[in-house]
Amino acid sequence: MSSVQGKLVRSYWIAVALLFAADLVLIIHYTPDERSMGAVQKIFYLHLPVAINTFLACLTAFVASIAYLWQRKGWWDELAAAAARVAVQLCAVVLATGMIWGRAAWGVWWTWSPRLTFSLILFFLYVVYLVVRSSVEGRERRAIIGSVYAIIAFLDVPLVWLSARLLPDIHPGSIQLEPAMKLTLMASFVPVTLLAAGLVVTRFVLNRTSSAAANSDQANNPREIRTAPFVAGATLHGPKAIRQTGGAL
Amino acid sequence: MIALSSSSSFTETNPASLAVRAVGLGKTIDERSVLKSIELSIAGGEFVAILGINGAGKTTLLKILATLMPPTAGQLQLFGLDVCRHAGEARARLGLIGHQSMLYRDLTARENLELFARLYGVEAPRRRAEELLSIVGMIDRADDAVKTFSRGMCQRVSIARALVHEPDLVLADEPFAGLDVPGAAAVERLLSDLHMAGKTIVMVNHDVLQSLRLAERVIVLGAGTIAIDQPARVADAPGILAELAGTDRRIQPEEIVMI
Amino acid sequence: MPLVAQQFLLLVGKDLRIEARSRQTIGLVIVLGLLIVVVLGLGLGGGAAVGFGATVVLWVAYLFSGVLCFEKTMAVERSESALAALMLTPISRGTLYLAKLTSNLALMAAVALVITPAGVLFFSFDLSAAPFTFTAVMALGIVGFAAIGTLFAAVVSSTRLQGGLLAMMIFPVALPLVIASTQLLIHQFRDGLPVGGLGLGVLVAFDAIFLTASWLMFEWVLEP
Numbered sequence: 001m002s003s004v005q006g007k008l009v010r011s012y013w014i015a016v017a018l019l020f021a022a023d024l025v026l027i028i029h030y031t032p033d034e035r036s037m038g039a040v041q042k043i044f045y046l047h048l049p050v051a052i053n054t055f056l057a058c059l060t061a062f063v064a065s066i067a068y069l070w071q072r073k074g075w076w077d078e079l080a081a082a083a084a085r086v087a088v089q090l091c092a093v094v095l096a097t098g099m100i101w102g103r104a105a106w107g108v109w110w111t112w113s114p115r116l117t118f119s120l121i122l123f124f125l126y127v128v129y130l131v132v133r134s135s136v137e138g139r140e141r142r143a144i145i146g147s148v149y150a151i152i153a154f155l156d157v158p159l160v161w162l163s164a165r166l167l168p169d170i171h172p173g174s175i176q177l178e179p180a181m182k183l184t185l186m187a188s189f190v191p192v193t194l195l196a197a198g199l200v201v202t203r204f205v206l207n208r209t210s211s212a213a214a215n216s217d218q219a220n221n222p223r224e225i226r227t228a229p230f231v232a233g234a235t236l237h238g239p240k241a242i243r244q245t246g247g248a249l
Numbered sequence: 250m251i252a253l254s255s256s257s258s259f260t261e262t263n264p265a266s267l268a269v270r271a272v273g274l275g276k277t278i279d280e281r282s283v284l285k286s287i288e289l290s291i292a293g294g295e296f297v298a299i300l301g302i303n304g305a306g307k308t309t310l311l312k313i314l315a316t317l318m319p320p321t322a323g324q325l326q327l328f329g330l331d332v333c334r335h336a337g338e339a340r341a342r343l344g345l346i347g348h349q350s351m352l353y354r355d356l357t358a359r360e361n362l363e364l365f366a367r368l369y370g371v372e373a374p375r376r377r378a379e380e381l382l383s384i385v386g387m388i389d390r391a392d393d394a395v396k397t398f399s400r401g402m403c404q405r406v407s408i409a410r411a412l413v414h415e416p417d418l419v420l421a422d423e424p425f426a427g428l429d430v431p432g433a434a435a436v437e438r439l440l441s442d443l444h445m446a447g448k449t450i451v452m453v454n455h456d457v458l459q460s461l462r463l464a465e466r467v468i469v470l471g472a473g474t475i476a477i478d479q480p481a482r483v484a485d486a487p488g489i490l491a492e493l494a495g496t497d498r499r500i501q502p503e504e505i506v507m508i
Numbered sequence: 509m510p511l512v513a514q515q516f517l518l519l520v521g522k523d524l525r526i527e528a529r530s531r532q533t534i535g536l537v538i539v540l541g542l543l544i545v546v547v548l549g550l551g552l553g554g555g556a557a558v559g560f561g562a563t564v565v566l567w568v569a570y571l572f573s574g575v576l577c578f579e580k581t582m583a584v585e586r587s588e589s590a591l592a593a594l595m596l597t598p599i600s601r602g603t604l605y606l607a608k609l610t611s612n613l614a615l616m617a618a619v620a621l622v623i624t625p626a627g628v629l630f631f632s633f634d635l636s637a638a639p640f641t642f643t644a645v646m647a648l649g650i651v652g653f654a655a656i657g658t659l660f661a662a663v664v665s666s667t668r669l670q671g672g673l674l675a676m677m678i679f680p681v682a683l684p685l686v687i688a689s690t691q692l693l694i695h696q697f698r699d700g701l702p703v704g705g706l707g708l709g710v711l712v713a714f715d716a717i718f719l720t721a722s723w724l725m726f727e728w729v730l731e732p
Contacts, residue, residue, distance in 0.1 A: 069728065117687075124680040132677060136667050139279045141731070145663050148725050149677065152656065155717055156681050163684035163710045166691040214280070317592060317732045340596050351593035353522065353584070355529040367518055368597040370511065394529070395588075403588075410593065 012198060019191035026184045040104035045184055047097040049192035050090050051119070055157075057087035057196060058126065062154035065147035075208060077143035080150055082203035084129045086196060091123040114164040121160045125153045139211075268293045268328060268418050268449040269314060275322030276309055283309045285473040287323070293417065296440075296450045298460035298481075301470035302493055307453045310470065311422050314451060315345045327418060341369070343418040344411030348426040350403040351410060354396040358387055358406045361395060362413055369414035381409035385439060401432020408439055419443055421452040425459070437463060457489055469493070515599045519607035524614060526584060533580040534618060541573035541623040549630040562631035563690045566646070569623050570616070571682065574653055575675045577615050578661035581608065586665050592732035601727030609658045609722075616650050638696055648711040649689040652718055653682050659722035659729065666731040684710055 027045050060083035068076035098116050103109050110116065129149055136142040269291035276284040284306045291297055301307045312318040313325065316332050316339055325332045327339040345351070352361045359378050366374035382388040385405040395403060404424065411419060421440070425433045440463060444450055454460045460467060460481075467484045469477035469492055476492055479485065527533055548565045585591040594604065624646070628635060635642050657678055664674045692707035 069725075121680055121683050128676055128680055132673070135673055141666070144728050145667075148659075148663065148729055151725070152659075152681060152718070152721060155721060156684065159684040159710055159714050159717070162706060162713075163687040163691075166687060166707055166710075312732075315596070317595065337598055341598065343596070345592065345596060347589060347592065349589035351589050353526055353590055354588060355526045356522070360525070364518060364522055365593065365597065368515055368594070368599055370598065 012194075016191055016194050016198060019194065023184075023188050023191050026187055031180050031184045040101065043097050043101050043104075045181075045188045046192065047094060047101065048185065049189045050097065050196075051094045052189070053193055053196040054087050054090040054094055054122065056193075057083045057090060057200065058122070058154055058157060060200065061087065061126075061129075061150045065150040068143055068147045069151075074139070074143065074211070075204075077146060078207040078211065079200075079204050080146065081130075081133060082200050082207055084126050084150060085203055086199045088123065088126045088130060089199070090196060091119060091126065094119045095123060112167055113169050114161075114167050117167055118161055118164040121164070122157065125156065125160075129153060266293060266329075267291065267326070268295070269451065270326040270329075271314075271323065272325075273323035274310075274313065274320050274325055276306070276313060276318070277321045278309075282473055284313075284320075287473075287475060289468075289475070291449060291451065293328075293449050294444075294447050295466060296444045296464045297452070297466045297468060298464035299451065299453045299468050299470060300455070300457060300460060300489065300493065301476075305470040306473045307470055308422055311420055311451065311453050315343060315420050316340055317345075341414065342416050343420060344414070344416035346404075346407055346411045346419065346421040346424050348423045350395070350407040352395045352403065352406060355394055357392050357394055358382060358398075358409075359391040361406065362409055365410050366413045371414055377413060378409075381412055382406075384412075385409045386435065399432070401428050401435060404428060404432065404436055405439070408436070412443075416448070418449045418451070421450065423453055423455065425454065425456065457486065457493065461486060512600070512603055516603050516607050516610075519594075519599070519604070520610045520614070523581060523584070523607070523611035527611075527615065533577055534615060536580075537573040537577045537615065537619050538622050540576060541569040541619050542626055544569040544572055545623055545627045545630060549627075562627045562633040563646075563693045564686070565631065566624060566627045567649070567686045567690065569627070570620070570650060570653065571679065571686075572675070573619055573623075574612075574616055574650075574657055575678060577619070578612055578654070578657040579664070579674055581611055581615070582661040582665040589732070591730070595730065595732050601730060602723050604730070605658065605723050605726035608662075609654055609719075612654045612658050613651065616654055620646070620650065634697075637700075641696055642693060645689045645692050645708075645711065648715060649685045652685050652711065652714040653678070655715065655718045655722050656681055659726060662726065663729045666729070684714055688714075 023045075027042050031042065031045070061080045064076045064080035064083060067073075068080065095116070098119055099109050102111065102113075102116065129146065132149055133142055133146045136145050267290050269289060271287050271289040274284060274287040274289070275282065287310065299307050299310065309318065313320050314327070316327075316336050319333065328342055330339045330342075332339050352358075353364075356364070359382065362378035362381060363374050366377050371377050379388065379391070382391050385408055387402060387405055387409070390398065390402065395406065398406065408424075419440075424436055424440070428436065437459070440450060440452070444465075450464075452460070452464065461484055462481075464481050467477070467479055467481050467489065468475055469489055471492060477484075477489060545565055548568065552561060552565075585594070595601075627633070657674075660674055660677045664677070667673070688707045688710040692711075695701040695707070
């Protein structure tokens with residue numbers, strides 16, 4: 001990577017860190033404590049943006065998968081894989097923050113409420129995507145199978161959401177947002193979204209460079225093994241044949 | 250009409266009369282070039298054997314000819330039909346024999362053949378199945394399940410399956426693999442009979458002497474390209490064996506001991 | 509009869525005839541399903557799981573025996589590479605999918621016929637209030653399950669590893685079916701509410717979406 005690119009990347013991450021710091025200041029000092037739950041409720045300001053970004057990552061994987069199946073260009077598949085990986089990471093955060101919030105607000109770490117159940121199933125949908133990819137040999141085959149699965153998984157997301165809403169929700173009601181809270185919520189979207197996008201791009205670039213390295217490795221070290229046919233008597237092997245095979249058959 | 254040297258030289262015949270015409274055919278799998286710039290013309294009625302060491306790309310080439318795998322570069326025409334645009338019509342004119350029988354083990358030989366005959370839309374499928382079973386010499390085992398057959402018998406029924414729709418092009422991927430001497434002899438006879446009947450045959454094989462005996466033309470693939478392409482009767486057997494052995498020393502056929 | 513219908517019937521007939529001859533799949537799958545119901549019945553005992561607990565238990569049994577069933581019907585095509593020969597015939601990939609799906613559904617119907625009564629019996633589930641509703645809801649669920657199961661089985665059979673891969677792929681995707689059908693049946697049998705609304709919508713939408721998507725994508729996952 002050139003130094004200009006390196007500088008841009010560093011500035012990007014510094015900007016993201018600063019925005020997060022500013023956001024945390026807003027969350028801690030600017031917004032009032034919520035009536036019933038107190039300070040822990042503030043985790044919501046991160047929970048919701050991360051949740052939305054998880055969905056956006058899943059959508060990215062879906063679109064990239066369709067694009068791959070249509071155009072069959074490898075980098076679409078690598079984008080889908082990067083987006084899915086970030087989706088899993090973000091979903092883990094959604095689950096964790098959701099559980100913390102639930103514990104603080106209602107005293108239990110887990111309930112089968114619509115939101116938590118949805119997050120859990122979404123998490124597994126995309127974890128499976130990653131496992132399936134690692135189980136398939138052959139780049140093209142892996143890309144095709146990954147794309148098909150990513151499409152099915154995303155088509156499933158609204159169905160998971162709807163069916164989860166059938167579950168009894170012990171914690172009904174949404175939070176009433178005062179203007180200060182709304183502002184902080186909107187503000188929180190910025191660093192979170194930038195973080196998510198940055199993670200996807202970083203992962204994508206990582207995927208591309210590692211696959212490019214694999215390509216050049218193939219080109220420089222072709223794995224051609226020449227085997228000598230079975231002939232009776234060692235004397236029939238010409239000296240050149242043995243040199244070429246290196247004596248290893 | 251037969252390419253006499255390893256350099257690409259196209260025939261002057263009308264391309265539509267060629268059974269197989271490959272132009273600049275290439276296949277890349279996982280960024281590795283398995284086939285590079287294959288130029289191949291096979292006229293109707295030719296019997297071609299394709300030889301090469303493992304990894305030379307023989308099976309890949311045959312799969313592409315069978316339209317089971319798309320090429321990544323170049324063009325392939327079977328009987329004047331482009332395989333990318335007219336895959337269905339091309340498939341109707343080819344039959345494939347592999348080292349697996351491509352039959353359903355729990356069905357009888359007759360049921361297998363009738364199934365494929367009906368899928369191809371063959372007229373009078375029952376009669377055709379019986380006809381083919383007689384030709385391959387399996388008519389008295391017609392109503393036995395394929396899983397009771399020996400490998401040689403499976404292969405013979407497999408040949409019948411490949412012929413059920415009267416293809417003009419027969420592709421055989423190592424048809425003798427795993428066969429005992431009588432089994433191999435039966436398959437050799439069938440292939441010769443098919444050739445005599447005017448079918449175009451492309452066979453991938455390992456046995457050089459057998460290929461020289463059966464086929465009219467021998468092609469040796471090396472590292473994804475055509476290294477040798479000669480008529481069988483003038484083919485340089487020692488040279489071919491040397492190419493396959495990866496040595497410069499020419500091996501005489503008599504030096505190979507058949508066990 | 510149009511050619512497509514003929515080809516479809518030929519393929520389904522072929523699968524069922526092979527199954528009738530070998531009886532490999534159906535025996536295994538039914539026994540597995542029954543064992544699951546028995547184990548869960550023993551484990552959960554009476555008490556909380558009585559009644560509509562049966563629906564979840566039945567789903568678990570369907571899921572595991574279904575996965576086995578789909579793996580085996582696809583393995584038939586792989587064993588002697590018969591799939592390659594099928595792909596050379598004029599039959600379309602979509603028809604191949606529908607035929608395989610139908611064979612899978614026929615086998616699952618046979619399985620359901622055996623283990624559903626067992627589940628109802630062991631859990632003292634009183635179906636008399638709405639037996640048709642129960643059957644319809646479970647049937648919709650199994651159709652959706654088989655729709656993606658057939659597609660994923662083709663994916664998995666072309667990879668070298670099998671193991672739990674197929675189960676792993678199907679289960680998360682099929683969860684809306686499990687949730688919707690169990691919630692619907694709870695509302696029906698416990699609360700006496702008529703079946704409809706969101707739950708039914710999810711089941712029908714799932715079936716429609718995934719039947720279409722799998723039918724369209726089947727050709728890409730097939731590998732001769």
